[in-house]
Amino acid sequence: xxxxxxxDDVELDASVSKVESLYQELPKEEFSKExxxxxxxxxxxxxxxxxxxxxxxxxQFIRRPVVAVAGAILVISAIMYGVQxxxxxxxxxxxxxxxxxxxxxxxxxxxxxxxxVNKMVPASKKWNDEVDKLMKEAGNKVLDYESxxxxxxxxxxxxxxxxxxxxxxxxxxxxEQRDPNWINKITDPN
Amino acid sequence: MSHGDGSRFDRISDAALMLRYKEGDVxxxxxxxxxxxxxxxxxxxxxxSESLAEDxxxxxxxxxxxxxxxxxxxxxxxxxxxxxxxxxxxxxxxKSSTRNEQSIYDQQLTDSDSENEDPFSNISMNPEKxxxxxxxxxxxxxxxxxxxxxxxxxxxxxxxxxxxTSMSYEEIGEVLDVGREAxxxxxxxxxxxxxxxxxxECYGD
Numbered sequence: 001x002x003x004x005x006x007x008d009d010v011e012l013d014a015s016v017s018k019v020e021s022l023y024q025e026l027p028k029e030e031f032s033k034e035x036x037x038x039x040x041x042x043x044x045x046x047x048x049x050x051x052x053x054x055x056x057x058x059x060q061f062i063r064r065p066v067v068a069v070a071g072a073i074l075v076i077s078a079i080m081y082g083v084q085x086x087x088x089x090x091x092x093x094x095x096x097x098x099x100x101x102x103x104x105x106x107x108x109x110x111x112x113x114x115x116x117v118n119k120m121v122p123a124s125k126k127w128n129d130e131v132d133k134l135m136k137e138a139g140n141k142v143l144d145y146e147s148x149x150x151x152x153x154x155x156x157x158x159x160x161x162x163x164x165x166x167x168x169x170x171x172x173x174x175x176e177q178r179d180p181n182w183i184n185k186i187t188d189p190n
Numbered sequence: 191m192s193h194g195d196g197s198r199f200d201r202i203s204d205a206a207l208m209l210r211y212k213e214g215d216v217x218x219x220x221x222x223x224x225x226x227x228x229x230x231x232x233x234x235x236x237x238x239s240e241s242l243a244e245d246x247x248x249x250x251x252x253x254x255x256x257x258x259x260x261x262x263x264x265x266x267x268x269x270x271x272x273x274x275x276x277x278x279x280x281x282x283x284x285k286s287s288t289r290n291e292q293s294i295y296d297q298q299l300t301d302s303d304s305e306n307e308d309p310f311s312n313i314s315m316n317p318e319k320x321x322x323x324x325x326x327x328x329x330x331x332x333x334x335x336x337x338x339x340x341x342x343x344x345x346x347x348x349x350x351x352x353x354x355t356s357m358s359y360e361e362i363g364e365v366l367d368v369g370r371e372a373x374x375x376x377x378x379x380x381x382x383x384x385x386x387x388x389x390x391e392c393y394g395d
Contacts, residue, residue: 009359015378015381016353019334019388020353021393022330026231029234030230031244031247039251040219040223043219043223051214
């Protein structure tokens with residue numbers, strides 16, 4: 001039954017298709033611009049009346065972009081907060097700062113070494129060796145430590161700032177005693 | 191019916207344009223209108239009067255505009271459009287037949303006789319064809335016109351819908367509110383009658 005229907009369709013399609021090819025030779029005619037104008041006028045009027053009929057349609061019109069902008073601001077704020085917070089917190093209390101001032105941190109260790117060097121006879125062989133080792137270990141850190149002093153003071157960590165200032169001062173004094181040109185050797189290894 | 195005229199709405203379906211108009215986009219409506227603006231020949235031939243065709247075309251769009259608030263994409267827009275148009279045509283002939291106490295089919299023949307408007311009067315010579323071929327084509331189109339005119343309205347409308355819109359039998363049935371088999375039956379009769387009136391050589395091969 002289905003096959004017969006399908007065969008019917010194919011036969012009918014073929015017959016219609018022959019007529020269609022002739023029908024397509026007929027010129028396509030459009031209605032006049034006047035007719036188009038009348039229809040478009042009705043379409044515009046209907047669209048306007050529909051907008052006017054909606055209560056506070058202009059609020060809806062404005063609300064969409066306002067909601068979109070507010071949403072965008074919220075998202076951007078959240079992202080900025082997320083990005084900036086660690087950096088901001090990092091400036092106040094970077095992990096390295098805390099490690100610097102721990103009991104077994106580099107500041108404490110360096111301060112201990114300076115104390116022991118200061119107990120030696122200046123310009124003796126042992127003193128020279130120890131200062132050279134110290135210069136090798138901390139020479140290139142003096143400038144970094146000095147740059148941390150002011151931020152620490154600004155954050156109210158004056159004791160740490162003072163400790164760091166004393167440390168870098170002591171290191172400078174020892175290094176200059178050993179070699180007045182030490183700073184150039186540190187900044188320009190060649 | 192034309193699609194893909196290079197406008198910015200080319201890739202948007204009829205239904206989507208209608209939904210845009212529902213949201214207030216009049217340009218979308220204009221894009222939709224342009225797709226159905228070349229139906230003058232089709233409607234004129236169906237109702238056998240250019241002025242009546244114009245009225246039916248305008249009324250179809252006005253109905254669509256007025257109903258746009260309630261438009262839902264439940265059927266293809268094409269089916270929706272031609273269903274509204276079909277109902278207007280049926281209404282017209284029904285009213286005319288009541289007024290004149292004539293049947294619908296008598297009325298449509300009266301229309302044809304009373305208004306000497308020829309929907310195919312502007313058929314022109316095709317410059318791509320030889321003069322002989324063009325003359326032969328004009329003759330064939332004249333045969334086609336006469337044959338189509340002699341078809342009863344329901345057969346003519348079924349056939350014209352198929353030729354103009356390439357709708358499926360189911361879709362035509364939906365427009366005309368009849369079953370698929372009824373559509374096929376009408377088309378079979380229509381094509382059979384055309385074969386008797388239009389010479390075989392007019393069909394090309």
